[in-house]
Amino acid sequence: MSKLEILYVFLSLSFIPLLCTSFSSDTPSERRVLVLLDDFALKSSHSLFFNSLHSRGFDLDFKLADDPKIAIQRYGQYLYDALILICPTVERFGGSIDAAAILDFVDSGHDLIVAADSNASDLIRTIATESGVDFDEDPEALVVDHSGYAVSGTEGDHTLIASDDFVKSDAILGNKRIEAILFQGIGHSLNPSNSLVLKVLSASPSAYSANPKSKLTSPPSLTGSTISLVSVIQARNNARILISGSVSLFSNRFFRSSVQKAGNPTKHDKSGNEQFLTELSKWVFHERGHxxxxxxxxxxxxxxxxxxxxxxxxxxxxxxxxxxxxxxxxxxxxxxxxxxxxxxxxxxxxxxxxxxxxxxxxxxxxxxxxxxxxxxxxxxxxxxxxxxxxxxxxxxxPFRHNEYERFIPAAYPYYGAAFSMVRISLPISLDRDNI
Missing domain, CATH: 2.60.40.1930 (Macroglobulin (MG2) domain)
Structure with missing residues (x-):
């Protein structure tokens, strides 16, 4: 066998894995997820959440949000099935990604998770706004609750909230009881003209959004149960989006922390954060309700x-x-x-x-x-x-001409009238013949 023939066989065999991959079956569980981070330290500080996804068969690709080599599509084909943005401070994505590219990604039927906090950049706020969610315009505002805060050794300004106001939907959160959620971050409101966005975790009626380090000189723009802490959107093409006002919500520290809501003597050894985000991520990634x-x-x-x-x-x-x-x-x-x-x-x-x-x-x-x-x-x-x-x-x-009934009961009076006219007109015609 010549060298040219050996090279041809080698190239043919090398393309077989590519062909197998190209024609592999696509199911909701076999999915690649791009995770964009502000800092690679988040990969370890939020590892429990990422490990939950990995254990369910997701292939996670971690990159810095400003990496110049980032690409979500190549030759017109998307490289990923879902996108997770835990990069609230990024002012500009690396590579060819921008807010429009991410919205096109969703418009193409792909899923998205966005985690923000008080340092949320205009870029992250724009993505949220285009999805039907408006974060508090005050860049230093946090959700404060003097009645529903989480009891801790450093209660301080009551920005650490224990919330248990969940959406009542087994399809979204499963049918198991979830303990109170630890939340610390910014609140947002839902665009009333967008019927596709839904509050999954709401603040209590006593909550408000303001800068906890300064005195209130005017009424807060966001108050009470109108404040959404975590929201979801299901687009008309069935793409799903999760938007959270807290990066800490996903952290190992909040996953492992105990929780006790102010005014409630019961203290739980573990918060509901891990169960809440596990069940919610199942819905976002179409493992439930699909x-x-x-x-x-x-x-x-x-x-x-x-x-x-x-x-x-x-x-x-x-x-x-x-x-x-x-x-x-x-x-x-x-x-x-x-x-x-x-x-x-x-x-x-x-x-x-x-x-x-x-x-x-x-x-x-x-x-x-x-x-x-x-x-x-x-x-x-x-x-x-x-x-x-x-x-x-x-x-x-309609009926064809030969499919109608020959004698319709409703027409019997007309049949009788027709026959009566025949009997009356017959003698008249005979008289004319005699004349």
Whole structure:
């Protein structure tokens, strides 16, 4: 074998791993995550959070936020499936990344976690604002709570808060009890015009946002339960975003600390931070609440094949299978609020689907007495779940001329009138013939 042939074989074999990688199956658990940090020291001080992600199969790539070699896409293809920003002070990202690139990353269906604090730069604030979250404009403001603070040896200005006002959603936070969360950082409000953003952890009614080192000369701009400590956004393309006003929320120190809320004699040996962020990160990275619909079918009752069109007043059956990703496998999704519309300009039929408890949803109904181009539509939106938007077009025709009943009961009076006219006109025509 010549040297040229040996080189050709070597190159061919070297490309096999690339081809295998390119055509590997893509599931919600097999994902690469880029983690941008202010300082590599955060990698060790927040290691419990990162280890939780790594243990669930995520491949974490740590880089400094200002690294000039950073790139999130190459040749038009994204290199990562999710992005974590724990770099509140960065004024400008390295490489080709900027705020617009990160928002395009989300618009392409990828997930994002942003952790900020009182040192949050304009860049981080811009990303949050574009996501529907507005941090307090005062750069020195912190969330203060003189009633719901965490009891500690150095209570000080009561900026260390013990909060347990969680969103009530098992899909987002699981169904296990979570102890109070230790939080120290800045608060934010939600843009009222953005219906996609949701508070996951709220401040207590006694909290407010202000500079704890100076006296209040005017009412705080953020007060009470309107202050969000941690928020999430699910975009219309089902991309998910988590925004926190505290970097310490993710730290090993807060994960391992005991917690006691002021006014509550019970002291817990461990805060709920680790459980809270573990469950919340499962939702953000689509390990929970991620739905898919398959095997959409419709046909006439008594038949098995899908017709090219229906006729008015036909009886039909409709079915679909819906599954939820558990983090390991697709499992049947069970609910009693999935509905299908038979739609043309507006819903002519709206039916709640029955389920067999194994993922299959089904119903039957009569085609309305209206012909045109209809759609089977499912628009399923439920808190904490990805949106299912299904549509399938089908024409509906009227009766053909030979498909109508020969004698319609409602027309009997007209039949009688016609025959009566025949009997009256017959003698008149005979008289004219005689003339």
């Amino acid at each position: 739905l898919k619909a398959v095997n959409v079918q419709h046909h006439k009752i008594g038949e098995a094949d899908e017709p090219a069109m229906y006729r008015i007043n036909d009886d039909l059956e409709y079915s679909v299978e819906i599954y939820e990703w558990s983090g390991i496998t697709w499992e049947p999704y069970v609910a009693d609020d999935v509905q299908v519309q038979f739609y043309m300009m507006s819903p002519y039929v709206l039916k709640t689907l029955s389920t067999d408890g194994k993922g299959r949803y089904f119903t039957s109904f009569k085609v309305p007495d209206v012909y045109g181009v209809f759609q089977f539509k499912i628009e399923y939106q439920k808190l904490g779940h990805t949106t299912l938007s299904l549509s399938k077009q089908i024409p509906v025709r």
